Amino acid sequence: MNKQFESIIKQISSVLIGKEPQVRLALTCLFARGHLLIEDLPGIGKTTMAKVLAKCLGLDFQRIQFTSDMLPGDILGVSIFDQNAATFHFHPGPIFTQVLLADEINRATPKTQSALLEAMEEQQVTTEGETRALKQPFFVIATQNPLEHAGTFPLPDSQLDRFLMRIKLGYPNRAAEKRILIGEGAQTVLDAMGTCTMHDAVFDIQAKISQVSASDKFIDYLQDIIHFTRTSALFHVGLSPRAGLALQQASRSWAHLQGRDYMIPEDLQEVMPWVVGHRLRTRTEGLEIPQSRLMEIFSQVPVPL
């Protein structure tokens, strides 16, 4: 086990009570330089999670509440004419941060969504012909509400693909909820919490993760999985090469989190439901596949010896 990781997770879990597995996945995603999509009901703790992650990693944090009347400029920033200087002056939008919480992303119009998603992919913002690089590291934690169908613009598959992982937080269990109700893990704890790591350390971890080696056998297994999604009658479309890379990158990060510098099939199995869940749909109804069902389906793919 990677001690650095463990201490971060312990600290975050003290605020986000009962959400350790999700914290692990979120960290795995962020250290793999991926963006995270959290899909759950309001009030479950999505915002708290994003805040805790940002604070714990010692990164800047901004939050955007997406609404249907939002324009790209509200995210990226606008140029305003400065009368004294007689020039346009750029006022950077909330995107110029390190951890960006994009709340209820599916409530914005596709035009606004795509402004954010372009920045996510390119790690830079282009407005009025001028390109500005974003601060590094740059993570987007987006949330979306599955129930609120009215007045939403669901993210198309191609844009969902930009997110490395999609996780669900779920209700806390009874014991955890009791602690929440008692008052542990409240805002006060968050305020009192110090940073666990400096943001240089994030670069270090990212660099180490990219050095995690993929053996032939591991790649064989990964390819077997990808091939399975493309040939199986269960899926509408198979995984794209980008999805394959995402799987590998997430596995790398997970392996590093486990304190290894090489990947084993278990790493892939751990991250797979969260990496492929928003990328695969059933062939017949075009519906998403629940995570438990996904694990069942993938247990048909044997691990090569």
Add this chain to the structure above:
Amino acid sequence: MNEPYKTIFPILTALIVAIFPHIGNLPVWIILWCVVMWGYLPLSFKFKWPRPGIKIRRLLTAIGIIGLLFTYSRRLDQNAYLGLLAVMAALKPFEIASHRDRMITVFLAYFIVITSLFLAETLAITLYMLLSVGITTAVLIRINDPAGRFKDNFKLAALIMAQAIPLMILLFLLFPRIEGSLFGLSLTNTGKSGFSDTLAPGSVTNLVKNDDVAFRVLFERSIPPAPLLYWRGIVFQDFDGRKWHVDKQTRQWHAPPEGKNPVSYTITLEPHNNRWLFALDMPATIPRSAIFYKDYTLRTRRSIKRKMRYSMISNTRYHPAGENGWTLRKSIRLPEGVNPKTRALAARITKNARTVDEKVGRILDYFRTGGFSYTLKPPRLGANSVDDFIFQSKKGYCEHYASAFAFMLRSIGIPARIVGGYQGGEVNPYADYLIVRQSDAHVWVEIWYPKTGWNRVDPTAAVAPERISKGIRGTLSPDDLPGFFGRRYLGALSGVIEQIRFGWDAINTRWSALFEGYSYSKQRALLEKIGITSGGLAVSLKALLLLLVVIGMIVGAYAWFALKSPCRKPDKVKKYYARFCKKLSRAGLARKAAQGPIDYMNHVLKNRPDLKDEVTEITELYVRLRYRGQTSRSVLSDFIQKVRVFKPARKESKD
């Protein structure tokens, strides 16, 4: 700091093993040189002494070469080559810095191994060379895989050598056999002992003290009885008063004398640095590469420096043709004035005898009854050696009797000469051939009878008839025998030693018949059998080349396919991990297809905590091999070993 232990020391070992058989052959200073250089290197690592830099190494090289020039300036033979190799091999390890240096040094060791063939081509040397090549190959593997285990290095070396066997057999059968010695060099160190061209009192006695094998004889049919086993080699014609000499003017002769009772046999003659060929009295055929002389002896054109095999036929009964007067006159010539008492004695005891037979009989009777004894330790004789022998010491070995007998015969006008060679031999009970040793050396007398020509008369037979019937070992008392015969009196052990000696000799003889006996002519016969009838050397080279090309193509094709599809390669990791899973599934813990190794391990451990150590170890090794990229042989063999010994017992039922 681990570096020298991983590579330099194995290289030193290979060099030392390679040079070991030459210890007796190298001058003392080169051996000391090697010991100092090879000893200094490990010590320099241990005590952090400085190692010589380039200047000192150059100086040492210069000193070594000057030393070699002084030592070998007279003769530039293979020993000089060996000396150069040894001197340089001693310095080379100091220079090892890169992988390339290591490789060169290992190949130097191979060169030194080859030079063992200068020594001999016996089974023992061949076996030692095999060992040495094995060690050197293991070291070669070692320096390319320093992390591996020695055991694996040796295993791979053995495998490589085993794979080379077909090629070795092919090269042996088809590589053009060279008539003569390897590299065209002579084996100077092997001409040990044997007859010289003079015979003085004591010269045979000295020879007898040597237990070396003179030659081995394989008879086509049964071995003739001991009294017929006179191995003729040299004829001593001239007497100068003390020594007998070979007649240098003896001419070549066209054909051996006629005879009866032919015996066919093959002799394997050990090198003796002279030209004599030994043959059963009387040779009836002339072997190839031999010359027949008028005194019925056979000689080669050059002195014999390598083992030599020749097949011949001899007639045990023979009728020599007439002899010319010139030879007969030479055969009664004696120097004036020597041994006057013996001359008088000979005249006296043959006074009334008329025929040659009678005279010869009288003299033999005199030896038989005159109180003479047969001993290997005769007293020293004075200027009139024959007089001293007959009238004073009366103790002698065959050369004393033959010399006195021939002298007496000549003094009364009967042509006589001394023949040198061997008498008898030991039968090897394991292979039914005869071993004739230097200790069987013998001289006897040939007398010219006007009617029947030259005939063998052995005065030793008159004095000590058991010498002829039982051989030297049955004749002399233990005290009289030289040291090496003492082995026979070690009690029960001596019998065992004798058996081992014969067994070893039989194996060696079979070996040399098989490998050294595979001559040029036999190779040609083989080539003819497989359809190559003409052309000799060039064709056999071509055939060899063609076969090598074919083998190369097969190996190349195999390698190409193997590289092209790695799946075809037997995957040992897969095989043994599957075996491991099968063993566990028999114990009721089957692996699910989608279970990774760690999940499976955890699953097993949850159910069977008693298997923790083994399962954890095996899984860890498997993960190392499969996912960590640690594919070294040692990890693999460790993994295989652990899976092999892994025996999960069925879980005991809980009730």
